[in-house]
Amino acid sequence: MKQASSFEKVAARGWNLLNEGKPFTPIFVIGTMLLYHLNDLYTSAGALAISVIYVLPLLALFYYFDFPLLLRSYLWIPVVGFLMIFQSSYLSLWLLALGLYFFFTVFFWGTFYYHMRIGTTWWNFTRFWKLVLKNSDSTSGNAQEQIPKFVLLLGVWEYAFQHLDTGGLSITNLYQLILFYAGVAVFTWILHHFLFDWKPKPYESYTKENYSEAEEATNERVIVIVIDGMRKDRFEAAHTPFLDSLKQQGTEYTQMETVYPARTVVCFTSMFTGTYPFEHKIQSNMVWKLGAQTESIFDSLRKVDKKGRLLGIAHLVDTFGDDVDTVTAVMHNDVADQNIVQKGKEIMETENPELFIMQLISTDQTGHSRGVLYDDYIEKIEETDTLVKDYVDWLTEKGFMENTTLMVCADHGQADGIGGHGHLDEGERFVPFFMTGPTIEKGKRVEKKHSLVSMAPTIAHLLGAPFPDHSRGEVLTKREKEDPSS
Secondary structure (H helix, E strand, C coil), rough: CCCHHCCCCCHHHHHHHHHEEEHHHHHHHHHHHHHCHHHHHHHHHHHHHHHHHHHHHHHHHHCCCCHHHHHHHHHHHHHHHHHHHHCCCCCCCCHHHHHHHHHHHHHHHHHHHHHHHHCCCCCCCCHHHHHHHHHHEEEECCCHHHHHHHHHHHHHHHHHHHHHCCCCCCCCHHHHHHHHHHHHHHHHHHHHHCCCCCCCCCCCHHHHHHCCCCCCCCCCEEEEEEECCCCCHHHHHHHCCCHHHHHHHHHHHEEEECCCCCHHHHHHHHHCCCCCHHHHHHCCCCCCCCCCCCCHHHHHHCCCCEEEEEEEEEEEHHHHHEEEEEEEEEECHHHHHHHHHHHHHHHHHHHCEEEEEEEHHHHHHHHHHHCCCCCCCCCHHHHHHHHHHHHHHHHHHHHHCCCCEEECCCCCCCCCCCCCCCCCCCCCEEEEEEEECCCCCCEEEEEEEEEHHHHHHHHHHHHCCCCCCCCCCCCCCCHHHHHHCC
16 A cells, blocks of 8 residues: 655645644635735735734634634624624625635535545535535634634725725724724633633543553553544444444443544544643644654553554654554545555564554545535445454454454544534544453443543553553553552
8 A cells, every 4th residue: 555655744734724724714814815906916015915914913813712613603793893893894805705715615625625535526515515514623614613704804904904005094993903802802712711611621640640550561462443533423323243243342431532622633642642732732633843742652662662553644643753654545535444454464464563553544534525424424434344354354363363452443523514523513522432352351331431541551551561751541451559449
């Protein structure tokens, strides 16, 4: 299977400037204004350049604060306030922006991009427009968040530009803008302080404070299969006999919670460092500073002369560097996971790592391109069940499953709309998670809430490695040392 090329890694980072909602907003607003004033750029370029200064406070505010889920509805209140205070409407500018936005999301992203990358049909736009309108995640495809943002930003910018182009803003106009910005800032702080209350509560102490590190390994190997973006309730609705049999042979954690924001690179980083974004510093799929800022499970294994490998998409190199074997994400979605499984077999035979993590991507890509509430998504989960069976059967035949713990999970779920994930809407927060192996209890269901940050310390315990230095997760296979019943 072809690895992700250097060009693909760079292109993936570039695409995130448009895919992630926070950088998309200023890029889109600036691009729209330049197109709108294309004919008079020569005569009014100075006024246009100076007037952008008046929009910077709002751009900074929207970059710093998320407006997740229901909070995005409140974004229309500053828009209404702008219309009432400044008595200005720029309908032609706003209509241009709406047209450009839906062209980008529905046709360029939802049709051309997905056709070229994973082979969806040229008719994908007939469904994708509905997904964009429903989408609630932290990407640029979140129409209900992006539209009021760019309407307000374009309105303020055009207001300042027109006044500067005809002589300048009066003291009264300037005071109005300052008071308006202050009001929006206070309003935003109140929203986030009192209404943004659904982030998962992090573990406050480090793993090593609650658990003793293993003196020796109890397993020869740990294999982790991450089915990217597999929504828990849709998985339970699908016909997956092999995955169901693994649950029955081992222990299932029915309340396994992902982290916030529920973006792939963030979740993988938390899963395999054992801590949260505020500590490992990976805050989205767009990584400004490469490499997690804390130890990973790969670092822990090196301390005991053991090897870990992660087979996944190019984005994951940004966190884990050389510990990742990349797969190209530019291939037809019907064969992507087949190729990944084949590559996984090759890695096991040639490198035989003590820890092997394999990311299957087709379920996530189906959710993003076709939505999670349609048969396409269920069918892809069922195909994945067959592929996992093929892989585990092969591992067993080759002897790799002897004294091995197998973990199967999703990194995050997916919400309605374009299979969105980020803000922890319904369908994102709790993920499938189960494991089986020689030291894992059989036929057990754990109803207690747990977090995916427990993966790294649990793997470390099974393989006899120290916990990653900032690991906060629980060791799922061991009682806390403070537990009086231990």
